[in-house]
């Protein structure tokens with residue numbers, strides 16, 4: 001399901017201190033794989049492999065189990081992400097009001113495809129199934145800030161306003 | 164005591180149109196003038212009319228202000244709050260009213276609605292349990308505590324309530340199965356995954372009236388004999404999750420949740436699980452797997468969750484809106500009132516999210532049996548920009564499109580199914596003549612194909628094959644027997660897929676073929692997309708009769724494909740044009756037309 005586009009970004013040294021405190025509330029309980037992944041991702045911004053290895057060992061479960069769950073759900077990211085997260089809404093209302101054209105324009109300007117990050121880590125481009133702001137269709141969010149009633153000609157200016 | 168209460172909509176729709184800034188401006192203005200003790204500001208649930216957000220409703224004056232901007236706030240404070248004068252300029256205006264409308268009762272959007280499930284939404288402070296209780300909250304639960312489980316179940320059966328999560332299974336019957344299932348530990352689960360793109364009913368209920376959902380679950384727990392519940396909510400709904408947590412903590416404090424509830428010797432504990440973004444996790448067995456911390460893959464039923472659900476224990480799983488209906492039924496005299504609304508086979512109301520090319524986007528609650536025409540034209544205000552209605556899509560990726568001829572269909576489970584759509588969870592997306600039905604079918608299939616969990620072959624492979632065919636049709640490579648192929652694949656996937664995702668995913672394709680076959684044929688045979696959506700199948704051409712050379716189109720074109728002198732007819736170069744459509748929106752003369760692609764042969768003469 002959620003497969004990540006490869007990025008040109010190097011994985012940096014991963015600081016594993018702090019993971020123990022993060023795992024503490026979940027150890028020895030059932031049904032905790034997803035909450036653990038969610039808090040790891042909140043900590044690192046994505047799921048670095050060394051962190052997954054460490055967590056699997058502490059939870060006494062195979063790494064493949066964590067990996068299998070992480071790659072199943074769209075929420076989990078296996079690569080570092082940009083400073084600004086763009087999400088173009090792919091909901092039905094946005095689709096019929098032109099979101100594909102909006103997405104294309106974003107891709108054109110940034111030179112990346114959905115799921116990818118610009119090499120300077122300025123932007124990550126993602127899709128989202130629906131953010132429920134259908135009155136403003138087509139919509140995209142940048143860092144959760146909504147931009148609505150978009151047309152391709154408005155995109156450049158909006159992107160330029162993010163560092 | 165406050166003099167006035169200002170309910171500012173803090174739901175996602177209004178937040179997107181800037182309600183947080185309006186709220187901030189109001190806070191600042193009240194603080195600056197030392198008025199915070201006099202006027203109470205509440206971030207309320209959704210009053211539904213997203214189109215005109217941000218919205219503030221002022222009580223007891225009963226004034227509905229809309230399309231607010233931070234700049235309007237000083238005037239609102241000065242003139243209305245302090246001067247007692249209604250500011251006409253900020254009231255609702257539209258082509259459907261003669262004069263500015265002051266309150267819900269005169270705004271056409273609200274005329275045909277029936278507030279049952281949403282009766283608290285936008286009226287109470289969702290983070291204050293006392294306001295819920297003041298409006299009759301938790302009375303049904305305390306009544307249920309005094310009843311025998313089967314008595315509660317019989318009332319729910321008598322109400323005729325059917326599941327609002329999509330399939331419409333009778334709720335009372337599901338509860339009875341779970342009640343009768345053998346086991347000492349049972350679970351109550353609330354499905355708040357709401358994965359349909361274009362649907363936001365459940366979120367509005369959770370954000371606007373979280374206690375109603377908790378109360379429904381508590382009553383279910385009483386009926387089936389459960390002491391623990393889970394709410395599985397998508398992580399994309401942070402506000403709903405926050406409000407649920409607040410509500411649970413308050414209910415605990417009041418002794419409505421926890422041990423020995425209200426002295427009746429029963430216990431109940433809530434857990435919240437955040438979904439992680441997989442549409443298939445809305446399917447009940449996949450959802451339970453996901454709560455258990457696994458990949459959210461469905462499994463064959465039977466056994467149904469009623470017998471073997473969460474960690475193998477009997478589990479009652481219902482949708483958010485289903486639970487929110489329960490307190491209305493189980494309260495004193497509730498059933499008798501409840502069955503008065505709706506049709507023979509579908510009782511009560513349904514909440515719909517209205518979106519697409521409709522004038523009044525938003526959330527509405529209507530009695531079952533109302534016609535689609537009333538929803539779209541009376542509540543929804545008709546089509547945006549006065550264009551022509553083409554179809555309405557109901558039920559998202561599992562549903563279908565309903566054309567103009569069927570607009571007088573009453574909205575209930577059975578008629579919608581007969582028409583090739585489904586009630587679904589309540590998303591209604593309206594389309595006009597600029598929507599391509601083949602592209603729409605391709606859109607839904609690409610959604611289900613991506614979301615297919617891959618466990619069963621018919622869905623994993625079948626959706627891919629169907630998508631390939633639809634893609635080639637929209638790219639101009641369609642073949643004459645593609646329609647037969649699509650239909651054949653569709654019927655075998657329907658018959659053989661493991662779960663509802665696969666079994667229903669052909670519906671958007673089948674219903675568009677059923678009602679819009681000519682569009683498919685035009686794509687395949689004439690390689691033309693009349694709606695101007697499938698890029699390889701049309702060109703934009705400027706009609707020289709209509710063009711007045713205003714240069715607006717040329718200036719907006721992001722790729723500089725349009726040329727022409729001021730006051731002279733402009734021309735689009737189809738080689739450079741990316742068909743983004745910016746010029747079409749921009750042209751005031753409607754001079755830019757969708758035309759078939761000119762081939763070599765046509766051009767040469």
Ligand SMILES: Cc1cc2nc3c(=O)[nH]c(=O)nc-3n(C[C@H](O)[C@H](O)[C@H](O)COP(=O)(O)O)c2cc1C
Nearest residue numbers: 326327328354357358445446447481482485663664
């Ligand atoms: C692919 C798929 C997605 C579903 N998504 C949801 C959903 O988001 N919310 C929901 O309440 N039910 C969803 N359902 C229906 C559930 O499986 C189940 O029928 C429902 O939770 C039962 O509750 P109800 O009887 O109250 O409707 C989905 C079903 C399928 C097959």
